[in-house]
Amino acid sequence: MSAHDLAVRPETAAPARPAVDPAVPQRLRGPLLRKAGVAWLAVVLVCGALFPFMAPNYLIAVATTTLVFVLLGHAVGAIYTYLRLLMFGVGGFYALGAYTVVLGVGERGWPLALGILVATVLPGVVALIVSPVVFRLKGIHFALITFALAELFRSVIVSWQSLTGGWSGISLKYEGSVLWFVEDHRMAVYWVALAAVALTTAGFFAFRHSATGLRAIAIGDDPSMARALGVSPQRFQYGLFALSAMLCGFAGALITFSLRFIDPSVFSATHALAAVTALIIGGWRIVPGPMLGAIAVVFLPDLLDVGPLIAAWIYGGGLILAITLFPDGIGGTVLDRYLAHRRRAAPPAGDTDKGAR
Numbered sequence: 001m002s003a004h005d006l007a008v009r010p011e012t013a014a015p016a017r018p019a020v021d022p023a024v025p026q027r028l029r030g031p032l033l034r035k036a037g038v039a040w041l042a043v044v045l046v047c048g049a050l051f052p053f054m055a056p057n058y059l060i061a062v063a064t065t066t067l068v069f070v071l072l073g074h075a076v077g078a079i080y081t082y083l084r085l086l087m088f089g090v091g092g093f094y095a096l097g098a099y100t101v102v103l104g105v106g107e108r109g110w111p112l113a114l115g116i117l118v119a120t121v122l123p124g125v126v127a128l129i130v131s132p133v134v135f136r137l138k139g140i141h142f143a144l145i146t147f148a149l150a151e152l153f154r155s156v157i158v159s160w161q162s163l164t165g166g167w168s169g170i171s172l173k174y175e176g177s178v179l180w181f182v183e184d185h186r187m188a189v190y191w192v193a194l195a196a197v198a199l200t201t202a203g204f205f206a207f208r209h210s211a212t213g214l215r216a217i218a219i220g221d222d223p224s225m226a227r228a229l230g231v232s233p234q235r236f237q238y239g240l241f242a243l244s245a246m247l248c249g250f251a252g253a254l255i256t257f258s259l260r261f262i263d264p265s266v267f268s269a270t271h272a273l274a275a276v277t278a279l280i281i282g283g284w285r286i287v288p289g290p291m292l293g294a295i296a297v298v299f300l301p302d303l304l305d306v307g308p309l310i311a312a313w314i315y316g317g318g319l320i321l322a323i324t325l326f327p328d329g330i331g332g333t334v335l336d337r338y339l340a341h342r343r344r345a346a347p348p349a350g351d352t353d354k355g356a357r
Contacts, residue, residue, distance in 0.1 A: 040288050041201055048194045052187055060190050064258045066299040067193035068251045072275035073282065073290025074200050075247040078240055080284050082216045085138070088272050089146030090248045092153035093123035095267035097249030098256040099157065099164060106173040116253050123249035124242040131238040150272060157264050169263025178257055189258045196250065205287045274298065281322045283329020292330050
C-alpha cells in the first residue's frame with residue numbers, strides 16, 4: 001500500500017505508538033502535578049529560610065530534628081515507594097553514621113568533610129554487603145530482618161563500652177563550625193539540614209517524574225515486569241537500599257552535630273517507628289509526604305509542650321485518627337481528591353470529539 005493510500009484511508013494505517021508508557025500509573029501523569037510539586041518545594045524553602053529569624057532558639061533545635069526525620073522518612077519512603085517493602089532498619093544505619101562522626105571527627109581529629117563523607121558512605125557499603133541476604137525475604141519478613149539488623153548494631157554499641165561509651169553515651173569533641181560563614185553552631189546545623197532536605201526532596205521528585213522513576217513505581221516488586229522493561233531488579237533493589245542507608249547515615253551525622261552527645265537511646269526502635277509513622281501520616285504517594293508527617297510527628301508535639309503524658313495521648317489519638325480518615329496519608333488523600341475534581345471538571349470524551357469536528 002502506498003503512502004497516498006495511507007493518507008486517504010487513515011483507518012488502515014498502523015496504530016500510533018502511545019505517548020506515555022502504559023506501565024506508568026495514570027495518577028502520576030500530568031504537568032500540573034509536577035508544577036504543584038515545584039511550587040510546594042519553593043514554599044518550603046522560603047518558609048524554612050525565614051523560620052530561624054522568627055523562632056526562638058529552642059524551636060530551631062526542634063526544627064533541625066524535624067528535618068533529620070524528614071531525611072529518615074525519605075529513606076523509608078524510597079524503599080516502600082519503589083519496592084513495596086517496609087524498612088524498620090533505619091536506626092542501625094542512623095547510628096552507624098552518628099558514631100562514625102563522633103569517633104572519627106571528635107576522637108581522631110578527622111577533617112569535618114571527611115567525617116561526614118565516611119558517615120554517609122559507610123552505611124551504604126554495609127547495606128550493599130547485606131543486600132543479598134536481606135532481599136531474599138519479602139513482606140513482613142523483610143521488615144523484621146531490617147529491624148533485627150538495627151538491633152544488632154545497637155547491641156554492638158551497648159556492648160563495646162570502651163569505644164562507644166555504652167549506655168552512658170559519648171560527647172562530640174568538636175569545637176569548630178559546621179559552616180565556616182555561620183558563627184552560631186545551632187544555626188549552622190539547621191542550614192545544613194535544610195539544604196539536605198531540599199536537595200533530597202528535589203532529587204526524589206525529579207526521579208519520580210522521570211521515565212525511569214515512573215516505570216520503577218509501576219513495576220513495584222514484580223521482577224518479571226522489571227525484566228520486560230529492561231530494568232535489572234537486583235541492581236535496582238541493592239542500589240536503592242544503599243541510597244536509603246546513606247540517607248540514614250547522613251541524618252545520623254546531622255543529629256550528632258545538633259545534639260553534640262549521643263547514646264543508644266537516640267537510635268531506639270521508637271525513632272525508627274517515628275520515621276515510618278511520618279511516612280504513613282504524610283503519605284508515600286507524594287514526595288513531600290515525609291515532610292508533612294515529620295511536622296505532625298516531631299515538630300507539633302514539641303511545639304505544643306503539653307507534657308509527655310498528654311503528648312502521648314495526642315500523638316496516639318492523632319495517629320489513629322489520621323490513619324482512619326486518611327488511609328493513604330494526608331498527601332495521598334489530597335492527591336486523590338484533586339484528581340477526582342479534575343475528572344469531574346473535564347468534559348466528556350464525546351463532547352471533546354464533537355467540538356473538534
